Structure formats: structure tokens, C-alpha cells
Amino acid sequence: MADPEAVIADPSLSGHAAVSLPSAKEKKYDRQLRLWGSSGQEALENAHIALINVSAVGTETLKNLVLPGIGHFTVIDSGRVEEADLGVNFFVTADSVGRSRAEAVSELLGELNPDSEGTYINAAPSDLLESSPETFSKFTHFLISSPVSTSFLFNLQSRFPNTPLFFLYSLGFVSSLRISVPELTVVETHPESTVDLRLLNPWPELSQLMEERTKGLDTMSEKEHGHVPYVLLLLYYLKEWKTQYGTYPSNYKEKSAFKDLLRNGMRTDVAGGSEENFDEAYAAVMNHVKKTEISSSLKEIFKDQKCEQLGAESSDFWIIARAVRDFYNENSELPMSGTLPDMKAESKDYITLQKTYRRKAQEDLDKVEASVQKHLASVGRDASAIPRSTIETFTKHTNYVKLIRFRTLEQEYKVDDTHAATVKRQIAFDEGMDESLIYLTIALKGYQKFIDDRLASSSTSLHPGETDESIEADTEDVLKNAKHYLALLAQKTGETRDPTAEEVVPQLVVDWVGEIVRSGGGELHNISSMMGGIAAQEIIKIITHQYIPSNNTILVDGIKSKTAVFEL
Amino acid sequence: MAVGYDVEKWKYLRRVLERAGPFTDKDSFDASMVKEALKDVKILVIGAGGLGCEILKNLALTGFKNIDVIDMDTIDVSNLNRQFLFRSSDVGQPKATCAANFIKSRVPDVNITPHFCAIQDKDIDFYMSFNSIICGLDSVEARRWINATLVNMVDWNNPDTCKPLIDGGTEGFKGQSRVILPKMTSCYECSLDMLTPRQAVPICTLATIPRQPAHCIEWASILEWPRVKGDLKMDTDDPEHITWLYTTALKRAQEFGIEGVTYTLTQGVVKNIIPAIASTNAIIAASCCNEAFKLATNTAPFLNNYMMYTGNEAVYTYTFEHERKENCPVCGEQNEPTNVTIRKDVKLGEWIEELKARADIQLKRPSLMGLGKSLYVQQPPQLEEKTRPNLEKLVSELVGNGEEVAVSDSALPFSLRLRVLYE
Numbered sequence: 001m002a003d004p005e006a007v008i009a010d011p012s013l014s015g016h017a018a019v020s021l022p023s024a025k026e027k028k029y030d031r032q033l034r035l036w037g038s039s040g041q042e043a044l045e046n047a048h049i050a051l052i053n054v055s056a057v058g059t060e061t062l063k064n065l066v067l068p069g070i071g072h073f074t075v076i077d078s079g080r081v082e083e084a085d086l087g088v089n090f091f092v093t094a095d096s097v098g099r100s101r102a103e104a105v106s107e108l109l110g111e112l113n114p115d116s117e118g119t120y121i122n123a124a125p126s127d128l129l130e131s132s133p134e135t136f137s138k139f140t141h142f143l144i145s146s147p148v149s150t151s152f153l154f155n156l157q158s159r160f161p162n163t164p165l166f167f168l169y170s171l172g173f174v175s176s177l178r179i180s181v182p183e184l185t186v187v188e189t190h191p192e193s194t195v196d197l198r199l200l201n202p203w204p205e206l207s208q209l210m211e212e213r214t215k216g217l218d219t220m221s222e223k224e225h226g227h228v229p230y231v232l233l234l235l236y237y238l239k240e241w242k243t244q245y246g247t248y249p250s251n252y253k254e255k256s257a258f259k260d261l262l263r264n265g266m267r268t269d270v271a272g273g274s275e276e277n278f279d280e281a282y283a284a285v286m287n288h289v290k291k292t293e294i295s296s297s298l299k300e301i302f303k304d305q306k307c308e309q310l311g312a313e314s315s316d317f318w319i320i321a322r323a324v325r326d327f328y329n330e331n332s333e334l335p336m337s338g339t340l341p342d343m344k345a346e347s348k349d350y351i352t353l354q355k356t357y358r359r360k361a362q363e364d365l366d367k368v369e370a371s372v373q374k375h376l377a378s379v380g381r382d383a384s385a386i387p388r389s390t391i392e393t394f395t396k397h398t399n400y401v402k403l404i405r406f407r408t409l410e411q412e413y414k415v416d417d418t419h420a421a422t423v424k425r426q427i428a429f430d431e432g433m434d435e436s437l438i439y440l441t442i443a444l445k446g447y448q449k450f451i452d453d454r455l456a457s458s459s460t461s462l463h464p465g466e467t468d469e470s471i472e473a474d475t476e477d478v479l480k481n482a483k484h485y486l487a488l489l490a491q492k493t494g495e496t497r498d499p500t501a502e503e504v505v506p507q508l509v510v511d512w513v514g515e516i517v518r519s520g521g522g523e524l525h526n527i528s529s530m531m532g533g534i535a536a537q538e539i540i541k542i543i544t545h546q547y548i549p550s551n552n553t554i555l556v557d558g559i560k561s562k563t564a565v566f567e568l
Numbered sequence: 569m570a571v572g573y574d575v576e577k578w579k580y581l582r583r584v585l586e587r588a589g590p591f592t593d594k595d596s597f598d599a600s601m602v603k604e605a606l607k608d609v610k611i612l613v614i615g616a617g618g619l620g621c622e623i624l625k626n627l628a629l630t631g632f633k634n635i636d637v638i639d640m641d642t643i644d645v646s647n648l649n650r651q652f653l654f655r656s657s658d659v660g661q662p663k664a665t666c667a668a669n670f671i672k673s674r675v676p677d678v679n680i681t682p683h684f685c686a687i688q689d690k691d692i693d694f695y696m697s698f699n700s701i702i703c704g705l706d707s708v709e710a711r712r713w714i715n716a717t718l719v720n721m722v723d724w725n726n727p728d729t730c731k732p733l734i735d736g737g738t739e740g741f742k743g744q745s746r747v748i749l750p751k752m753t754s755c756y757e758c759s760l761d762m763l764t765p766r767q768a769v770p771i772c773t774l775a776t777i778p779r780q781p782a783h784c785i786e787w788a789s790i791l792e793w794p795r796v797k798g799d800l801k802m803d804t805d806d807p808e809h810i811t812w813l814y815t816t817a818l819k820r821a822q823e824f825g826i827e828g829v830t831y832t833l834t835q836g837v838v839k840n841i842i843p844a845i846a847s848t849n850a851i852i853a854a855s856c857c858n859e860a861f862k863l864a865t866n867t868a869p870f871l872n873n874y875m876m877y878t879g880n881e882a883v884y885t886y887t888f889e890h891e892r893k894e895n896c897p898v899c900g901e902q903n904e905p906t907n908v909t910i911r912k913d914v915k916l917g918e919w920i921e922e923l924k925a926r927a928d929i930q931l932k933r934p935s936l937m938g939l940g941k942s943l944y945v946q947q948p949p950q951l952e953e954k955t956r957p958n959l960e961k962l963v964s965e966l967v968g969n970g971e972e973v974a975v976s977d978s979a980l981p982f983s984l985r986l987r988v989l990y991e
Binding site for chain 1: 574576577578579580581583584587589590591622625626629630645646648649650652655674675676740741745777778779780807811824825826831832835836841842843844845846847848849850851852853854855857858859861868869871875877879880881882883884885887911
């Protein structure tokens, strides 16, 4: 990172005359930079998130974004701080009762981190969207907490279809988060390993290295024999196997026989009774002796229209994806990642082997880069518009890159065929187990309809169960709404029986409705804090384009201490 | 209305306290009792770091009134990205005191007592005075200590001696929370083998055939530092010391053609830094406090007994019942020794290294006692010196086949029993 705080000059360090120490910022963010690096941090600093409606869960989410240094945040709410907020929201004080809620919260959140710039708008979000929609265009991400009307959600998303949207419920012991991003591409998915050893299709340089280092294997000294890197051992024995059988070992049985071949090659008359490099080779057979399959997620990307038809509006991701596809079509293999795991070896042998893998990765990168330049020129962009380092990040992760197109809120809430089929399938999966949180999503649909009805009327109470006296009638209303939604699902999936009949309403829907009404629209701090953490993780993943977010609804059940994810 | 539960302020919490839900166990739920219970409960928070700050905030906003917090650390600048009760002007101050003061200023109707000391400095009476304990620690050793201490406190003639222990831990986007009822559910020691001990690189690799940047850094800290600096104790928080290790490691890396030694990596390797972010701490701390709330109020059933959380790829939780280990060295009812098979040509020193790396042992400075004799003892220095020559002897010369060896560590209030069998 730029702007080091101090440098140490050490003339004995060739090529590294100045040693750069971490900057003040790097020190403060050390524990997170180890997860998402300086590029992730930069993305976080460039984001401007809007919190629409103040709630404990929304405030807790913002807290977890302000601490790691999100660039800007704006809180939008027309309400005033009430006594009851003091019992659930940590970012209001007794002094702030009666003040603008948006102002109070943004002030105390802002105190958390001077690097994060916070502001507020004291207005009702739905009014603001009508009166000055342009206000919303400066936000890079929308974080909305219930209660809001369904029509507000639809309006917001249809006006700003490209802005990632996060919608939260937190009601007593339950909480949910709906994520919608039209298209998310992730290169740095942080897989556990990006190793691809190419044992079954070694390139000439690697084969040559194997020949040199395994020459006279049987007569080598104990030290030499025990330090042949296992990758070269595998290549040596694979060649031997192929000479004998004509093909490489492919199924479990052949691989087991191949392992016996390795075992026979190992010397046992040595200290400890076995050779570590042979043990490593043995352990690597099942995972690494295979041809690299291209992942289903990469296949989808290669097949995508956006990969096929590049244009001036194509993002860098799609241009590189296309160049990688060209490479694949030409070479029948993916560009090398160049990663080599550690293994028992002499320093010199290991470094030589590592360089061989890296050199191949660089050669592959050269070809991909040339192709990227060609495509850039063809769409009328500067041929050097995409830096080599960006292309390299891609080719290091090729088989692990990810494309997610989230469904819109309208597709879900208006119950399109896909939604209906998903819910029906989830209910079928749960048959006889009664533990799926899909029933909670049905109860939440009933709750949302209740809120919509109340917002449209002039009623003073908004939530079901706000008073002890209203519990019974409200429960019935929410349940009626849930049944209505179930009827819609049944209609879409072509079910014939009457879904509103008492016996087909799953007991868990009734229970979750009861649990939601119990809360009377109130939050429990613990549940909001937990969801605040989950939502912040998801938002960070989407802002940084790193790691893989949930697609598209996360539910938290604070009673059974579990979560679930559904694509609704 | 009970004192301290302002009707309006606690409006939302009271709904859950006063109304049973469809999942509430109606037999154990008594609306008139729960508010009182919450007010009378005394709870101890161990650790005022990333998890601790969250836990304190959550407990204060869950209606707990009597909270103690214990932490021996002071605030460092690298804490500020997640430990939100601290500001840059607090750097150097005790975490426990600072955190308690902040909570009191924000939520005035709660009593928080800070303890700026190690958990080992407190006696049994101290721990006996709480109803339950929540741990937000980053140290395996401290967790093993409090777990063993609480298990040893249980006396079934007085059921109040069984103190629920709620434990949380995080690493990057992952974490776990669990509820331990000492002597009733699986304890921390029962699940120790779920942690993989950090793989130690053999000294000969560091000394002769380094291949990775980390090998060069470990060479600098383990071998070069004592050789060059003699008795000077390495302080991994001292930038001058880290800089020396970094430049020393860098020179070695250049000699061998190894790339990738950086200052940040040097720090990470020598301090064994685990990535930590606010959001993961929030998730795990909230889960712990939600369990503490349910335990204290019966408003809903509590976790039985383990939840794992993974956020790297989507969100995945696995909630399950971790089973008690019958021969757990801490809570086991039939404390049988664990059989360990070794070769006859293994030296005591080599065997100790193997034991340290075993998932079910993981001791930093183990001492070994054989049948009526010390095999190797770390403390006091005289005894260490006397037993040191044994390290070069074969285990088979010192311990007979089928004999028992007790392994202990001065940091832990129990010992592990091993039965040695030869191949």
C-alpha cells in the first residue's frame, strides 16, 4: 500500500534498499487487510451506503461497516428517538429522546471511526423517493429495514435497478435478510486451494525437469532419494504406469494400484521407516492425479450471452472471461494458476519447480493478455485499459470465479413461477421432518401484507401484536394473509386441492406467525446484533467483490440457534 | 413493575418476557418470574476484546443488571477496527475498565464491575458468586483453564455449583458458539480434538532447506534471534524487534531465491495473528448472549449445545449436540488413560514434540511424570536441569510397556493420563 510511515535503509539488501513499514492505516486495519487486502479496503472506502429506516438491526449493520472503514453512510428516517429505542438500540442515548432519529444515530455511529463520513436526512424514505429521487442516485448500496411498504421496495428497485439492495426484518427471535444485485461477478472467491498440478498433461519443461531430477532414482543416495519433490515422483511413476498400461490410472481401483506402485518405490530401510516425500506423493494421488474439470460455475460464465457478445459497455470481468474462453478453446485447458504447495524438498529443487510452474502461468497470462487487448480494441477501448495485474488475478482464480444474478424483489413478492416452484420444492424436502425455515418465509409474507394494509389505512398501530388486546385478531389477520399467499403458490404450481382449508396450512406456519405476533414488531437486541453481523458480512462481500455472498435470503432462527438460505 | 425495568424503555423486551411463544416450554415459563430472574442474575464476561465489547453491549441491552468483566490486556491500535467501545485516545488503557465505563455511560441502569487481571488471579469464591459465565477469548489455554475450574467446582449436593459456561470464538468469517453445562454436557476439553494444532515446521527444514517465506521468518525468530541477541527477550509488539526479524528473514529468503517475505507476513507468523472483523464478532457474541438470555428466562429453549458458523461461502451454520467424552481428562466419569503407541527407538525429547502437536493434548510446556519418577519437568529450574538429560534417552529405557505417564502443564489445573504401548 502507498504512503508508508517509515522506511529503513539497509544497504545489504540487494534490490530492497528500502524496507517499508506499515502505515498508520495499515496498522489499524491489520486484522481485516489479512482477509480482503488493499483492493478490498479501497472498494470499502469508495462505497456510500444508505440506511433507509432506523432500526436496531440496521444500526448494528452500519456499525459493522463503519468500524472497518466504509467511506460514507447516510441515515434516512423521519421519526424521533423514543424511550423504547433506548432498550434496544446502542446508538441512541437518553439525551437524544425526542430528537431526529436519523440525526442521533448517524452522530453516534460516526464517532466510531473518523475515516468514515456519516450524514443523515430527516425525511420519510417513501416521500423522499417521490419528491427527490435523485437523492438516491449517489448511494452505491441500499440497506432497508422493515417496516416499509412492498410498493416502496418495488419503486426503489425499479428506479435504481443496478444498486445492490439489502432488506432486513428483525422481529423478536427471528430475522431475515433479502439480497438483490442484478449481476455480481466475483474473481477473488478465496477458495481453499487454487493448486492445479497438471500431472496428466505436463508441458515439456516440466517433463524435462522430472527426467533430470529422477535420473537414476534407484541408485540415488539416501538423501537425494528422500528429497525428490513429490510432484516429480508422481510424474515419474505416472510415466512408468502409462508405458506399461497405455493410459493413466483413472478410476479408484487403478489409483489404488498406482499407490501400490509408489509404495514399492519407497525405501523403508531409512530412519523412521518411511520417506516423507513418498508419503506426500501417496497422499496426493486421489486428489491430484486427475484431469482438471472445468467448474460448473465457469461453464455458465463461458456460455453466457455477455461472454459471447462483447460491446463498449462490457465490464472488465466479461472481457477477461472472454479472453480466457478463447484460451480454453485454443488450448483445451485453462490458464495455469501457478500455485505450488509446500513439499519435502531441497530449497534449490523446490524453487526450480516453483519457477517452472510460475513461468508456465506467466506464459499463459501473456496469451490471455494479448487476447484481452484484442477484444478491448475491437470494442473501441484503449488496448491497455485493463492492467496486467487485474488479468493475472483472474487467471489465478479461473476455475473458481463466480457469477450470481439475484432475483428481483418483484419476482419474489409477485410470486412468479420460479418462486412458487422453489417454495413448493422446499416444503416437499422437509416432508416428515418439520424443521425447515421455509415456513418462516411464508409467515413473513403474511406479516408484510399486514404492514402493507396498515400503511395504506389510517390506523395508528402498525405491527401485529402491539398490544395484548390485539394479539388474537392480529394473529388471525397475519395467518389469513399467509393462507392467501399459500393459495397463490398452489395456483402457480397447479395444485388442485383447496389450499386455504385448515388442514393444509402447515403447523409451522401457524407457529411462526404466533412467534412474529408475540414480538409486536419489537426487536430483541441479540437477534438484531446477530443479523447485523451477518448482513455486514454479506455487504462487505458484495462491496469488495470477494468471497461468495448468499443468494438470496438468509433467515435466523434465534430459538433453535440456526440459519437457512433460500433463493426465493 | 420491578425496579430498573422502565416500562417504556424495555417495551420490546417485555413483550417476549411476558408473552409465551409457540416454541416456549410452558412448564418452565412463568411470566411473573422472568423479569425478576433477569434482574437477580449475576453474569461474568471473560475477555473485553472483540467478542467482549459486543457481549457487554448485548447483555446491557438484554436486561441483565449485574455484570462483571475480566481482562488482563490493554488497548492496542490494531483493536480499533472492531473493539468499538475504545477510541484511539484509549490506546494503552486497560480494556476491562474502558469497556465498563463506556457501557455505563451509554446504558446507565446497569452495574458493570471491571477486573484488570488474569483469570488465574481469581479464586473459587469469585467464580462461585456468578450464575453463569460467557467467554470471548482468543486463547485455547485460558479456555481450558476456566473450563476445568468450573467442572471441578460442581458438587451435586448443591446444584447451584454447576455454572453454565457459554463460549464463543471467531476466525475471519468463521466462528462458533456453544453452551457447556459442566458435568452434564460435553465440556471444552471433550472437544479439544476438533481444533487442529498449528503444524510446526521441523527445525531441520528451517535450518537447512527453507522453501517458503514463513520458513525464513521462523528461522529468524527461532534460531537467529537467540544466536545473535543472546538473552534479550523477543517482544513481538516491539516494531524494532519485528523489523530485525523481517530484514533477517528477507536476507535469508534472497539467499535461497524465495519470494514473499514482507513485514506484514513476518508479524503474522511470529505473533500467530488470526484475522478478526467486527461483523463475525457481532454474530458470535450475539449468539452467546441470546443463549444466556434464554438460559436465564426460559423464554425459549437454549442451544443444545454447539453452533458452527461459516461466512466465507454464503452463510452456513451447523447446529448439533457435541457428545461428552467418557474418558475426558476433565469431566469424564471413568477417567481411563489414553493408549499411545510409540516405536522403541523414539527419544523422550522427540516424543514430547509429538505429544505437543497432538490434537487431544496441545500443551505448550508439558511436564511428564512416570511411575513414581519425574521423566521431564519444566518447573522449578533445578528440577528441569536434573531431568533434562532424560530428553536424550529412549522412552523405552524410561517407561515400561503398559506403564502410565501423567502429562501436565503448569498453566492447567489437571493432568492427562497416557498408557505407553510399544510397537
